[in-house]
Amino acid sequence: MAIVSPSILSADFGKLGADCRMVLDAGAQMLHYDVMDGHFVPNISFGVPVLKSLHKNLPDAFYDVHLMISHPLQYAEAFIKAGATLYNFHLECEDDIQATIDAVRALGCKVGLTIKPGTEPQALAPYLDQLDLVLVMSVEPGFGGQKFMPSALDKLRWLKAEREARGAHYLLEVDGGVDNATAPQCVEAGADILVAGSAVFGAADPAAAVQHLASL
Numbered sequence: 001m002a003i004v005s006p007s008i009l010s011a012d013f014g015k016l017g018a019d020c021r022m023v024l025d026a027g028a029q030m031l032h033y034d035v036m037d038g039h040f041v042p043n044i045s046f047g048v049p050v051l052k053s054l055h056k057n058l059p060d061a062f063y064d065v066h067l068m069i070s071h072p073l074q075y076a077e078a079f080i081k082a083g084a085t086l087y088n089f090h091l092e093c094e095d096d097i098q099a100t101i102d103a104v105r106a107l108g109c110k111v112g113l114t115i116k117p118g119t120e121p122q123a124l125a126p127y128l129d130q131l132d133l134v135l136v137m138s139v140e141p142g143f144g145g146q147k148f149m150p151s152a153l154d155k156l157r158w159l160k161a162e163r164e165a166r167g168a169h170y171l172l173e174v175d176g177g178v179d180n181a182t183a184p185q186c187v188e189a190g191a192d193i194l195v196a197g198s199a200v201f202g203a204a205d206p207a208a209a210v211q212h213l214a215s216l
């Protein structure tokens with residue numbers, strides 16, 4: 001069984017609370033919250049106030065916050081106070097990675113690191129023992145609805161083998177172009193968590209889409 005983290009970037013922002021409740025009721029164990037700053041990626045999404053508002057209405061949800069921003073250290077406290085359950089930032093950001101991990105931990109939050117398609121998973125080695133989650137991007141970050149890049153699969157395999165070799169505990173998440181065709185390959189390669197935006201919110205029956213992905 002896979003954990004499903006629907007990317008609410010593809011939800012209807014006019015009824016965001018209702019869309020979140022629907023996928024949670026369907027069995028999604030997390031909400032994937034994509035933060036984009038228009039600098040780290042060429043797009044702007046939503047930030048702290050929207051998370052705060054969602055958390056107020058759905059306080060028990062797990063907020064899987066994916067920070068596609070250049071300066072995650074600067075915003076850690078604000079997002080964590082707003083309700084982030086997991087602070088998931090990029091290895092390619094401009095801040096000191098260890099200092100950011102330490103700050104997130106000191107704020108009592110789970111911590112994850114994400115790699116873009118051009119980054120090898122071996123670059124995560126200094127941090128793997130400290131992480132709750134590693135996210136492998138299977139598209140260039142910035143936009144939903146892109147095509148899955150199969151190069152993510154070997155990264156998942158390596159990270160799974162490395163977790164076993166180290167006795168580490170991080171969960172493996174994959175994000176970008178995950179749908180009914182690509183999700184089984186991701187699970188086979190070692191993904192514990194499937195992020196899916198358009199495959200869930202673009203489906204005729206989003207609840208059924210969550211249930212199908214969760215059954216893999």
Ligand SMILES: O=C(CO)[C@H](O)[C@H](O)COP(=O)(O)O
Nearest residue numbers: 141142144145176177197198
């Ligand atoms: O981080 C992201 C984009 O940068 C999104 O989480 C991701 O693209 C999800 O959308 P889809 O499932 O439609 O590909």
Ligand SMILES: [Fe+2]
Nearest residue numbers: 007034066175
């Ligand atoms: Fe994401």
